[in-house]
Amino acid sequence: VIVNRVAVDDYISKVVSSEIGGEAPMEALKAQAVCARTYILKCSNSKYKKYNAIADDSTSYQVYNRIGENNKTKKAAKATNGIVMTYENELINAYYFSTSCGYTTDYRIWGKEKKLYLKGTNLTKNKTDIIEETNFKKIITKNIKSYEDKYPFYRWKTILTSNEISQTISTTYRQNLGKIEKIEILERGTGGIASQILVNGNKGKIIIKGQSDIRKNIYHYGMKIKLNGGSEVNNISMLPSAFIYIEKTGNNYIIWGGGFGHGSGMSQNAAIEMAKEGRTYDYILKKFYHKIELSK
Template structure:
């Protein structure tokens, strides 16, 4: 163990082994970490930074992000995606103040939740150094759990330059491979309410129904909108009744002055069906909400029950599974949400990748299916 006088020290096993986080009584609180562990005292707590080689890191990312029981070719595809995504983060300084490149949560990639998975380790070794590139640059190979038959384009995040994400174009994951335009409300509702056979259609979140109601939820809706606006003002815009110019610098008082929420409706939908903009109507104004995360968050706190395709019910909903849903108004003032998929919908559906592997596709074919015009390259 090495350290300094500033409350920072590093723990490195003398022989090949791992570092385990324990409580004051010695009870283990974590799986073992490879490499070394730097501990920094920040005054109000501690920051732990695990340093280890990229390939070793990936061996604990892959089984944490995808079940090690999945098909070997799906695990290889996951390994390439995870490596490509991690390489992008190495070039950024998002966590530089902590001396780190990436954290271990879904904000980046889940790490070290599952260890000692031989199949995942073999997938990382089999694809060692391989990444996806687009127009000469390594891509952020986004992935998510389950589709509703289609993937989304980068417009679900309202990005500044869509051309930068040209490798993220909608893909049809239905076994018939037929693309259709789902940007219209009638077309999407007809699709989402109809049976479909896809590479991940056997998953419970391939289809789901939500029972929602905004009545009595105005304060909670406003709180979420104002909080989310702090990170990206362009994606949450408020208007006074009859006005086409947005309210400048809205705060709790000015938003509360709009009155109670009186309605929610789809304002814009992407070609593959994802809701790009949600309109919230107030007694004295309105709000336009963009990005799949914001939309899912707002509707989530209005949803009392979610029923999945296999009949499983969820009553502790805080966020909708995806932004692929239609809003249908009920006579009692409530709403029924008909939706499908789980996650942001960009890039590779992990469950569909497993279905493709079962159908005989190899990992390169799987990756080429999800990411447009990319190359599989080995880092030098």
């Protein structure tokens, strides 16, 4: 095991370059720096305790030094030196992700512990109740105006066969559902994220809960995902997000989706677009983390 002992701002600079990219506008880089610093100082995972370490360099924590720092990321780390986000005088869990569907979700995707600074954010001008299925379908199958409506993962679509879904569920849960006859979204959370799905087969049924398990199991390795703008990808390990609407056609299931990532906290691409509009890093952070304080 190689343990890297590193000064906080050196770490932050390399996380910023690896997570959001060193070419982002400075205020977005500063926002990412504060997120990264808050996140790592909040870490208390016992997994690496025997090595006197608190995190690894992967997406399980934060990506560190995969892309080298540059002068801008160094400047962002230095400009925000020591600044963290707190809520009621405690460091927050500064979750962030790549791209929103126009909405973010709340703390419930992480469990029952209340994190009231994660309330979910509407980045569109749409005012309808998108937890209602018909309303969610309308927004997720259209490229409604938002900060990220030009980004590839803002809207996406894939088609899975009954057999492909059945195979994936069988591999994960060791349960043979047979031919999938119906997939129903039982519950949606804040922002319209699917939080509970019922999969009915001719040999059984299963309820899949939580955004992570939904993304991993309403999925099949190598599936083609058509992105906003017409490009395609087929090399990701799960659905891009759980902001999805599922439509049956014959033995196939069309999955309409939006966003890339878990969907809670700061959307990095929205932060980039806000910075391009002239928004400061503190404005950006307070857009995604409600009633937080910036403390040094």
